[in-house]
Every structure is written in C-alpha cells, then in structure tokens.
Amino acid sequence: MPPAIEADELAITFKGGVRALDGVSFAVEPGSVFGLLGPNGAGKTTVVRILTTVLLPDTGRGRVLGHDVVAEAGLVRTLFGLAGQYAAVDETLTGRENLRMVARLNHLRRADAARRADDLLERFGLGQAGDRTLKTYSGGMRRRLDLAAALVAEPGVLFLDEPTTGLDPQSRIDLWGVIDELVTEGTTVLLTTQYLEEADRLARKVAVVDHGRVISQGTPTELKAALGATVLEVGLADEAAARRAAEALAPLGRGMPHLDGKQLELPVDEGPRAAVAALRALDQAGLEPARFALREPSLDDVFLALTGRAAEDRAGADGFPGNGTGDGTQTARRRRGRTRDRSGDGAAVRR
Amino acid sequence: MTAGVLAGRRPGAPGGRLRWVVQDALTMTGRNLIHYVRIPGSLFFSGIQPIMFVLLFRYVFGGAIKLHGGSYANYLIPGIFVQTVTFGAVATSIGLAEDLQKGLVERFRALPMARSALLAGRTLADLVRNVFVVVLITGVGYAVGFRVQTNAGAFIAGLLLILLFAFALSWGFAVIGLSAPDSETAQVMSFPILFPLTFASSAFVPVQDMPGWLQGFAAHQPISVEVGMARSLMLGGPTASDLWQALAWSFGLLLVLVPLAVSRFRHRTT
Numbered sequence: 001m002p003p004a005i006e007a008d009e010l011a012i013t014f015k016g017g018v019r020a021l022d023g024v025s026f027a028v029e030p031g032s033v034f035g036l037l038g039p040n041g042a043g044k045t046t047v048v049r050i051l052t053t054v055l056l057p058d059t060g061r062g063r064v065l066g067h068d069v070v071a072e073a074g075l076v077r078t079l080f081g082l083a084g085q086y087a088a089v090d091e092t093l094t095g096r097e098n099l100r101m102v103a104r105l106n107h108l109r110r111a112d113a114a115r116r117a118d119d120l121l122e123r124f125g126l127g128q129a130g131d132r133t134l135k136t137y138s139g140g141m142r143r144r145l146d147l148a149a150a151l152v153a154e155p156g157v158l159f160l161d162e163p164t165t166g167l168d169p170q171s172r173i174d175l176w177g178v179i180d181e182l183v184t185e186g187t188t189v190l191l192t193t194q195y196l197e198e199a200d201r202l203a204r205k206v207a208v209v210d211h212g213r214v215i216s217q218g219t220p221t222e223l224k225a226a227l228g229a230t231v232l233e234v235g236l237a238d239e240a241a242a243r244r245a246a247e248a249l250a251p252l253g254r255g256m257p258h259l260d261g262k263q264l265e266l267p268v269d270e271g272p273r274a275a276v277a278a279l280r281a282l283d284q285a286g287l288e289p290a291r292f293a294l295r296e297p298s299l300d301d302v303f304l305a306l307t308g309r310a311a312e313d314r315a316g317a318d319g320f321p322g323n324g325t326g327d328g329t330q331t332a333r334r335r336r337g338r339t340r341d342r343s344g345d346g347a348a349v350r351r
Numbered sequence: 352m353t354a355g356v357l358a359g360r361r362p363g364a365p366g367g368r369l370r371w372v373v374q375d376a377l378t379m380t381g382r383n384l385i386h387y388v389r390i391p392g393s394l395f396f397s398g399i400q401p402i403m404f405v406l407l408f409r410y411v412f413g414g415a416i417k418l419h420g421g422s423y424a425n426y427l428i429p430g431i432f433v434q435t436v437t438f439g440a441v442a443t444s445i446g447l448a449e450d451l452q453k454g455l456v457e458r459f460r461a462l463p464m465a466r467s468a469l470l471a472g473r474t475l476a477d478l479v480r481n482v483f484v485v486v487l488i489t490g491v492g493y494a495v496g497f498r499v500q501t502n503a504g505a506f507i508a509g510l511l512l513i514l515l516f517a518f519a520l521s522w523g524f525a526v527i528g529l530s531a532p533d534s535e536t537a538q539v540m541s542f543p544i545l546f547p548l549t550f551a552s553s554a555f556v557p558v559q560d561m562p563g564w565l566q567g568f569a570a571h572q573p574i575s576v577e578v579g580m581a582r583s584l585m586l587g588g589p590t591a592s593d594l595w596q597a598l599a600w601s602f603g604l605l606l607v608l609v610p611l612a613v614s615r616f617r618h619r620t621t
C-alpha cells in the first residue's frame with residue numbers, strides 16, 4: 001500500500017536565514033499514527049504547515065494520499081483535517097457556530113453541517129457548552145473543539161501539532177483515547193510532540209527531528225532499545241565522587257553515563273535489576289549516593305543517546321523574542337525547553 | 352467513515368468553482384457579521400459614534416461654522432454618511448490583523464474553501480454593516496432637521512454610490528490589516544490615514560474657509576469628492592461632473608486595491 005503521508009527531502013529557509021528544514025523525509029503507513037518527536041524549534045510545525053498546504057517548501061515534495069501538496073493543493077485540502085499547535089478557533093463564535101462554519105467551508109450542506117456540529121459537540125463532551133461563546137471555554141475545551149473542527153469533514157488523514165502540550169494530565173489521557181478511536185476507524189494520524197512518552201503511547205513509528213533534520217527513525221521500541229528502557233539517576237556528594245561513580249557504574253548501562261556536575265544519568269535495560277547492581281557497585285567503590293532514582297526515559301534521553309547532547313531549544317539562537325539562550329546548566333535548559341512552549345516558537349507560528 | 356456525511360460534501364456539484372466562491376464568501380460574511388453584533392466596540396463604532404458625530408456637529412460646532420447658504424443639518428448629513436463609512440472600514444484592517452494574529456487565517460488556508468472568501472467575507476460584511484449604518488444616519492438626520500431637497504431616487508442613488516466607495520475603501524484597509532503585525536498596530540496605522548482624509552475635507556466645513564495651502568488637497572481628495580457627489584444628489588446642484596468623479600475614485604481604488612490586497616494575502620506566509 002502506498003504511504004498515506006509522504007515527506008520527501010523537504011527543505012525551507014525562512015526570510016532572515018533560518019534553515020527550518022534541511023531535508024526531512026518520512027512516510028506514514030495508512031491507518032497508523034506517526035510521531036514527529038523533537039524539541040521546541042526542531043521544525044515540527046514547519047513540516048505540518050508544508051504538508052497541510054499552508055507553506056510552500058523551497059525544495060522537496062510532500063504527498064497526502066498520493067497527491068502533491070503543492071501542485072494539487074486544492075484537492076489535498078479536502079483530504080485532511082488539521083488541529084494546529086494553538087487552538088485556532090473563533091473566540092467570538094459559540095462552539096456550535098465554529099463547527100458549522102468549518103463544516104460549511106468544507107462544503108457540507110447546511111443541514112448536514114448542523115447535524116455534524118451537534119454530533120461532534122456530543123462526542124467531545126461539549127454538548128452543554130455548545131451555545132456558549134469560546135471566551136468562556138477552558139484551554140482543554142478549546143483544544144477539544146479545535147480537534148472536533150479538524151474532524152468535521154471526516155478526513156482520512158489527520159495532522160495534530162502538539163495536541164497535548166499545555167493540557168492537564170486528565171485531558172491528555174482523554175485526548176489519547178480519542179486518537180485511539182480514530183485510528184481504530186482507519187484514520188491516519190501525523191502527530192508532533194515533545195514527549196517521548198506520548199510518541200511511545202500512540203505512534204507506530206517515530207521520527208526524531210532536530211535542527212530541521214530527521215536524526216533517527218523507527219518504532220518506539222527500536223528507539224528505546226537504542227536508549228535503554230529506564231534511566232538511572234544518581235546524585236553524589238561532589239563532582240569528584242560523581243566521576244568515580246560514573247566509572248563504577250559504566251559497565252551496567254547501555255553506553256556511557258552522562259555526567260552533569262554532581263549528578264549522573266545512565267540508561268539501563270532492566271531498571272530494578274540495574275538498581276540493585278548499581279547500589280552494590282557504588283558500595284564497593286565506597287560511594288554513598290545522595291540521590292538515587294529510576295525514571296522513564298524522556299526526549300532529552302533520546303537526544304543524549306542520539307547526539308550526545310541535551311535537546312536544546314534552538315529558537316533562542318534565531319533571535320525570536322522570549323528565547324534568551326541563557327547559560328544555565330543542561331538540566332535547567334531542559335526544563336525550560338519543556339515549559340516554554342507558549343513563549344518560544346509561538347511567536348513564529350501564532351500569526 | 353459514514354457515507355451519509357461524505358455524500359453531503361459535494362466537491363463536483365454543478366455550478367462548480369464559482370458556486371463555492373460565492374458560498375464561501377457568504378459563510379465568511381456571516382461569521383464577520385456575528386462579530387459586529389457581539390463585539391461591543393464595533394457596535395459602538397458603527398452605531399453610537401455616528402449619532403454622536405451628528406449631535407456634536409449639529410449642535411456644538413455647527414453654530415460656529417459659516418455656511419454659504421442652506422441649513423447646516425442639510426450640509427452636515429451627506430458628510431456624516433461618508434465620514435462614518437470611512438471610519439467603519441477600519442474594522443476590516445483590525446479584523447484581518449486579528450485573524451492573522453490568532454492563527455485563524457492559517458486554519459482557513461488549510462480548508463478546502465475558496466481562497467478569496469477571507470477577504471471578500473470581510474469587505475462584504477463591511478458593506479452589509481454600512482447599509483444598516485446609512486439607514487440609521489438617515490433616521491437620525493431627519494430627527495435633527497435634515498431634509499432631502501431632490502427626490503427619493505436621487506437620495507438612494509447617493510447612498511448606493513457612498514456604499515460603493517466604502518466597499519472600495521475596505522479593500523484598502525484590508526491591505527493595511529494584512530501588512531500589520533497585530534491588530535493594535537493595524538488600528539494605529541489606520542488613523543493617520545483616516546483623520547486628514549475625513550477632517551481636511553468638505554464633510555463638515557466648507558473648503559473655501561480653510562487656509563489656502565490646504566484647499567488644494569481638501570477640495571480634490573476622494574472624501575470631498577464623495578461628499579460633493581452626495582450633496583449634489585441629495586440637495587441638488589451640478590450633478591454630472593461630481594457623479595463621474597465619485598465613480599472614477601471608487602472604481603479606480605477598487606482596481607488598485609483589490610489586486611494589492613489579494614497579493615498581500617498570497618504572500619503573507621505567517
């Protein structure tokens with residue numbers, strides 16, 4: 001079966017010289033979820049904008065259900081639904097009016113548009129709120145309405161740009177459920193995310209994007225196999241002790257421990273067993289950890305494994321406001337990368 | 352995928368593209384009209400502000416303005432018509448800039464709708480609103496003593512020509528909205544154009560009482576031409592040349608501004 005979505009060496013340089021995409025290629029199997037995983041500024045939104053015909057690539061081709069997104073843009077727009085990174089809904093209209101408008105612009109008959117709007121409001125738990133203007137909606141409700149709007153024309157292909165960024169945990173889990181349902185119905189989904197956990201939970205295949213390039217591609221299992229299923233975090237009393245601990249623990253992990261001041265991180269295959277072995281090894285070396293923890297690997301761990309450096313927020317270097325590059329520790333930078341999704345690349349996309 | 356809804360979507364229906372161009376523009380017009388009704392500020396601009404201008408000029412400034420024959424109420428109302436629809440066109444620049452800013456334009460661009468509908472829906476919504484506005488001003492005008500001196504046909508022709516001019520202006524303000532980084536800037540960019548055009552014109556004060564250096568501009572700029580046309584048609588006077596000049600301005604502006612707005616819209620990528 002030909003791929004449902006195809007990106008073929010997509011490249012684009014924005015005015016001002018930002019090389020946002022530098023040859024991105026991937027193919028999405030019909031009826032599957034494909035995850036584009038990458039930090040802020042990696043180029044995920046730019047890929048989505050090109051594939052949804054909103055932006056023209058400098059070079060390369062995109063196809064949706066076999067149709068070229070540039071040459072056959074008009075046709076392609078009838079094939080997909082899009083929920084962007086920032087819920088693009090009309091605040092002055094009610095939920096129902098928003099959905100009817102999008103349905104009419106998808107050329108549904110008036111009666112069908114009305115029925116479809118009602119169905120979707122019910123499905124997304126917005127039946128009660130349907131006749132209120134969006135000014136009264138919470139962030140989670142807006143996201144749901146945005147997703148409902150993307151589904152108005154029952155598209156075979158769905159683009160979801162960071163659908164759960166900024167959502168509370170329960171809304172996130174609900175949204176994952178909706179995506180599961182859609183895939184069961186046969187929809188192909190391209191999803192961008194900054195969370196390895198989300199890609200792991202939803203996607204059959206994942207492409208890791210960094211600086212406008214795909215640096216790794218495969219199933220989440222393959223990705224984690226390269227990575228170790230769990231990350232062991234150990235904190236020592238001082239840096240010298242940390243260096244000695246890294247030496248002592250090196251044989252236990254996949255690859256080398258990553259040292260960061262008094263902290264070290266080590267990807268391991270079997271968490272509990274590795275933990276026991278690690279404590280033994282530390283004890284033998286006469287080291288006593290101040291902190292000792294196991295955790296799920298994150299996007300940063302993927303980056304460490306793939307590139308040897310943390311997933312950094314590149315947007316700061318591009319002169320976008322609100323993106324001071326800062327010179328904090330890697331950990332601080334990482335934390336910022338996750339929470340700054342509104343102030344960072346937003347400036348580039350929201351307009 | 353249920354067949355029912357898909358059958359309701361008719362990409363190849365008779366009428367073809369032109370039909371969608373019209374339907375999509377009307378859908379967007381409807382959406383923008385809802386905005387006019389729900390956003391208190393826009394209701395103020397199109398409803399209350401013209402009434403305040405009528406009262407202000409009729410009863411506060413009017414007495415100080417020296418006329419060369421005729422009543423000030425009759426002199427004022429044709430000016431108010433043109434001034435109000437001109438001010439109203441700012442809504443297009445603010446609205447478009449806001450849609451761009453909020454990512455709505457991006458969403459619309461990814462829909463299978465006619466590309467033209469976003470701009471046409473804006474300018475058509477302005478037109479519909481202006482129809483209500485001129486009816487409102489006619490009522491208020493009558494209440495303060497304005498009386499048509501010609502006949503109903505000429506009066507309505509005057510209104511239609513003003514509406515045409517306003518429609519042309521909306522495209523100009525669309526260009527501003529598409530050039531501004533956000534809606535506040537769009538508003539700020541609009542006023543330096545609005546104020547000299549509306550106040551350094553014959554809308555409220557006879558041009559021959561202005562300083563000499565201003566008269567050249569004030570007499571020939573489009574607002575004065577439109578006001579002159581409206582006075583001729585509503586109060587009587589040398590109609591033909593005023594009419595041609597007014598029409599020429601409207602069509603000339605449309606001819607320049609529509610392609611300009613469309614090309615700004617095409618090339619704006621964010």
Ligand SMILES: Nc1ncnc2c1ncn2[C@@H]1O[C@H](COP(=O)(O)OP(=O)(O)O)[C@@H](O)[C@H]1O
Binds near residue numbers: 020038041320345621
């Ligand atoms: N319209 C634009 N003009 C200039 N630079 C842009 C624009 N849009 C995005 N960029 C830059 O391109 C890079 C990729 O951005 P984006 O695709 O939004 O990343 P992501 O969605 O992965 O966070 C970033 O460096 C961003 O600052």
Ligand SMILES: [Mg+2]
Binds near residue numbers: 041349
């Ligand atoms: Mg993004």
